[in-house]
Amino acid sequence: MILDSIDRLHSYVTLHPRFAKVMECFAAFDYEALAPGEIKWDGEEIQAIIIHDQLVSEKESTDYFECHNTYIDIQIVYEGVERVGWKSRSNCLMPRGEYSTEKDVLFYEDSPELFFELRPGHFAIYFPNDVHAPMIGEGAIKKMVIKVKVG
Secondary structure, eight states: OEEEEGGGGGGGGGGSTTHHHHHHHHHTOOGGGOOSEEEEEETBTEEEEEEEEEOBOHHHHHTTEEEOSSEEEEEEEEESOEEEEEEEGGGOOOEEEEEETTTTEEEESSOOSEEEEEOTTEEEEEOTTEEEEEEESSSEEEEEEEEEEOO
16 A cells, blocks of 8 residues: 655556556546546546545445455545555455455455545555555545556
């Protein structure tokens, strides 16, 4: 997992072959002009999801403590303060059900090892080993989730 300020997003371009395209699309992106929904920046390889929603309780979020195999998540907060729970997948012992290839998600019954806040202008990158419980807090949030295909 990586946490940083949005003005340093370009610093991570070398971490994955598709991150250069992510930076190119992100640079041309006008968040204020888009309504909530999905955008395909590069077919199934890179997608963005614009979210305008209400934050949820810690219990509601951790009930869906999740990780992904196919996509890396880059989650950027524009408005609101989001609390997120995290734990390394290698430390998770209680999967709930089987991995869904259709939805690219595996849920865990485990609890997060740590919590942190994402404020406007900050982002987190969640790799397949990062089990996360986002969207915790009170009030509204506006954020973007960029899904980058791993392979």
